[in-house]
Amino acid sequence: MNSSRAVLFCLLLLSLGVVMALWTNRSDKRNVVPTDRREVVFWHFWGGEDRQIVEAVVDRFNASQEDHFVRAIAMPGNNLDMKLFMAVTGGDPPDVVNQDDPIMADWAERGALLPFDEIASPAEIESLQKWLVPASNRLGTYRGRLYALCNGMDIRALYYNKTILDQHGLQPPNSIAELDEIATATTEIKPNGRVERFGYLPDARRLWAWGVVFGGNFYDDKTREVTLASKPIQNALDWMVSYRDRHGAAQVAAFRQGDQSLPGKAFPLLAGRYTAVMDGQWRVRDIAASQAEQRRAGEAVTDYGVCPLPHPPAGRSRAGWVNGNFFLVPRGVKNREGAWEFMKFWTGFDGNEANAAQTCVAGGWIPVSTAVANHPTFLNYLQQEPLFATFSELAAAPDQVPTPVIPGAAYFQRTVNDAAATAMYVEDAPSVTTLLEEAASRIQAHVDRSASRGQP
Amino acid sequence: MSANFRRNLTGFAFVSPWLIGLGLLFVYPFAASLYWSFCRYDLLSPPEFIGTEHYQRLASEIATGEGFGKAIWNTGYFALLSVPLSIAIGVGLATMLSWNVRGQAVYRTLFFLPSVVPIVASSVLWIWLLDPRDGILNRFLQSVSLPSQLWFKGATEAMTPPDFLDFGSKDALVLMSLWGVGNFMVIYLAAMGDIPTQLYEAAELDGAGRVRKFWHVTVPTLSPVIFFNLVMGMIQSVQAFTQVYIVSEGTGEPASWSLMLSLHLFLSAFQDLDMGYASAMSWLLFVFLLVSTALLFRTSRHWVHYQGAGR
Known part of the structure; x- marks a missing residue:
């Protein structure tokens, strides 16, 4: 290396040092x-x-x-x-x-x-x-x-594609029966049996919401008893499983799992894969961005709406997880x-x-x-x-209603999700009653262990 | 103070950083975890001795196939498929890449490259490749009139009835593990370079063809390396964590069909704060690996051939 190159190299190093020092100083000030x-x-x-x-x-x-x-x-x-x-x-x-x-x-x-x-x-x-x-x-x-x-x-609510509902002469659902009607009327199935669009398809991880909507409670604070296997929650899971029975576990698993976390444009409602989905308030911005893009591109703007989760006759209105x-x-x-x-x-x-x-x-x-x-x-x-x-x-x-605020809540949440996923995605799964009772028994043992030290 | 003692003291002083590190970061946690496996311990409260309760719970979970039992099944299934397959594919690739063909170096690089991709990046890539609806692999299967598979989303096992050839989450993890076979392949390639050519020449003189030379010269002389990769592969498979954590979003989904031992241990320790139970699990895992490795060593005398042994 000749002397001018060496000087240039030193100058470069020095400048890098100065930039880094300034940067460090800048980020530290905050x-x-x-x-x-x-x-x-x-x-x-x-x-x-x-x-x-x-x-x-x-x-x-x-x-x-x-x-x-x-x-x-x-x-x-x-x-x-x-x-x-x-x-x-x-x-x-x-x-x-x-x-x-x-x-x-x-x-x-x-x-x-x-x-x-x-x-x-x-x-x-x-x-x-x-x-x-x-x-x-x-x-x-x-x-x-x-x-x-x-x-x-x-907070979760039901997003729906209003444009599709209008095409089928349907209104946003107020009841489970109306949601089922939307699911039946707007699901598109190809001749080879592949579902192109689901009108609605329950997500196993949302038993937490549907269980409450069907009138159930997952835990009794007074008796400290896990009430996962109670009748309303069984009814909720039975209703969710009816979609598996209609379309097959493989089709449901391929379509539903993982959809929840797809961001931005990949949000399944925007991608046209569903007529209605349950999701949280953060999707409002995704919808607004999608509609703005449609306007910019001069396309017809898809109309979307949102409503509280529909409920069965004996269920709770304006409820959820x-x-x-x-x-x-x-x-x-x-x-x-x-x-x-x-x-x-x-x-x-x-x-x-x-x-x-x-x-x-x-x-x-x-x-x-x-x-x-x-x-x-x-x-x-x-x-x-x-x-x-x-x-x-x-x-x-x-x-x-949140996941029960008790020691062992993380295990509670995982085990309920597992039971619901087994019911939804496993073809020869045990009955809903068996799955929920077994899960409740495991959760009860865990919750009792978690709370056994400390306060009475 | 004798000169010998002073010399030893100086030596210990020089290695003391390592000794202290070993003691504090390895020996102490190792010993403490054995004690904690007999305690109810959540990190925040002092450990409370409860005897063998955790081990009894683990035994009952093995019997019922829940929790730990399920994790053992999943890990065993994964290890029993991924280790032999990675050895077979590694040896196969190394054999092909040892052939003197044009562009040999390029092929070697291409097959090795995937193993340097960070596991997080490759996991995300595989999630997309194996998407049941839009993944490239399923599109290919459909294009050749084969049934598409659920891969990571499948609660099925391709190698067990009644789901025979329905590829599910664990099968997808096995497939994904083969992506990193380049590491093994490089070791086999290096070992193949050390095989004396006289052995092949002698085999040829005896009338051996390519296949016979492979089975009777290449495989026996590679056996020490295969043995090494078998032991390491088994340990790595039993400890599989990162890829499982990423593809199942830290849950072992669907419905715990991909819940491996390491993930179950992690969730028990750091989500459920059940450090005693997790310690008991880790000790069982340790003993299992110790016994398995000892058994492999014992069997190795029948099938591993060291060059120069018995000279």
């Missing part, structure tokens, strides 16, 4: 805690566009504060549980963490979480519980105490006051409704309180996105 403030360490799993929304909320909070400063740390969602676990056992947990796995009761049972009555005054907690919609309260409450503060709910994101405060945190202030700011409690409405609009998230849902900012958003209104209304309904 999280530098001012000396006159107390740090609030906030762990979350949001990435992509959602992460920007989260950071905007954090920036707004930090700008509004004189006492606390939130330092947001994004980490991969699939091992957040484990990292938090290590942090709690290691004695250095974050001050507040966002979660969406059904682990709250397990952690609370083992004393790893601070109940909110140890963070705020009894009057504040009472006021908060009244302020939250019932589903948010259910998601955060274990054995009568609030351990988690829901910051956004995932709810889950969501929630804040947890691990035991051993350094700044519980700061965590509380940040949680109030985010959710909108205690006079922060305007800010929460702004966050919900930015993220397309469902408010956890009607006070936020009725804020003009959010109402204006509903006018722009009318499909979203159904979800917002359903969120406040009394029969939106």
Whole structure:
């Protein structure tokens, strides 16, 4: 290497170093805690566009504060549980963490979480519980105490392709019988037997929703008994399995599994693979984007609608399965006051409704309180996105039920999903009654084991 | 202090980082997990000794075919298919790639390349390739008038009745495991390069054709490498985790038909906080691998031929 090349190489290295130093400096500034403030360490799993929304909320909070400063740390969602676990056992947990796995009761049972009555005054907690919609309260409450503060709910409803319904002279369904009629009338089967479009096809993982809609409860809080094998849930699964009987397990398995997670344009409703599907509020944006693309391309715009899950005569209206994101405060945190202030700011409690409405609009998230849902900012958003209104209304309904908030909930959820999947996708599966009874027995044993230490 | 002691002390000081690492990161967790397997332990509360309860539960699950029993069946099915197939295909490919043909280096590279693709990326790729409705493989099967398969979404086993030749989730995982056979192939290729040409010449003089030379020269001389790959393949198959986690979205779906031992262990430990049960499971897994490897070593004296042995 001659001397001029060596100089050039050194200059390049130097410039790279300067760029990296500037970059590091730039990314550090966001999280530098001012000396006159107390740090609030906030762990979350949001990435992509959602992460920007989260950071905007954090920036707004930090700008509004004189006492606390939130330092947001994004980490991969699939091992957040484990990292938090290590942090709690290691004695250095974050001050507040966002979660969406059904682990709250397990952690609370083992004393790893601070109940909110140890963070705020009894009057504040009472006021908060009244302020939250019932589903948010259910998601955060274990054995009568609030351990988690829901910051956004995932509500399911029935999306339908209105254009197809109109072509067949059908109306959005109010009852299971009407949904079955849609399924029969609008399913398209090729001469070789291959289904091109299902009018409707139940997803095994949604027994949680249909079980509630059919009038069932998966768990009795008072007797601590797993009631999975109760008649309404059997009826719900029997109804789901009737689709397997009609089309065959192979066809159902090939069509249904995995559809739920297909993003954007691949959303099966947009891809024309279904007339109606059960899905969450996040699909409103996918539909709007698809319709905008159709307009841009000069194509006929497909019309979509959304309605509450239809129910059988003895079932529950405006019911379903709810889950969501929630804040947890691990035991051993350094700044519980700061965590509380940040949680109030985010959710909108205690006079922060305007800010929460702004966050919900930015993220397309469902408010956890009607006070936020009725804020003009959010109402204006509903006018722009009318499909979203159904979800917002359903969120406040009394029969939106989460996975039981008990220790062993993750196992409970997996085992129910397994039983329903066996019923739906295995050709020679045992009867629905047998499957549910066996699953209930296994879950009961697990739940009893999980709760056998700690509180009586 | 004697010079000998000082020298030993210096030696230990130099290896102490490794010794400390071994003790803290391997020996302690190893020993602790044995104790925890007899305890109710959730990481957050102190371990509570409960005797052999976890082992009794594992035994009952083996008897009923639920949970651990199901995971054993799934893992056994996967290992019994993927290990022999990967050895057969690896040896077959290595044999073909050892032929002196034009573009030999290119072919070798092409067959080895898949094994350097990260497992996460290849898993996602296979999900699309094996999609029951739109996957390339099913389209090909349909184009030659063969029935399309459910692959990852199938609660079936192609090698057991009544689903004979209905390829399900475990069969798809076996197929996917063969994607990484390039690793084994390279080892076989290297071993083949070491086979003395005199052996082939002697076989030719005795009138052996290609097939006879393969069975009576290549395979016996490769047997130590095949044995190595058999042991390693068995251990890797029993520990299969990443690909299963990705294709089943961490659940072992459909309906636990792809729930392997490692995934069951992971879910029990970190989702159900049942660390004692998971520890008991891991110890049974360890003992099983130990016994299986010992048995393989014992049988190896009948079919593994080391060059120069008995000289």
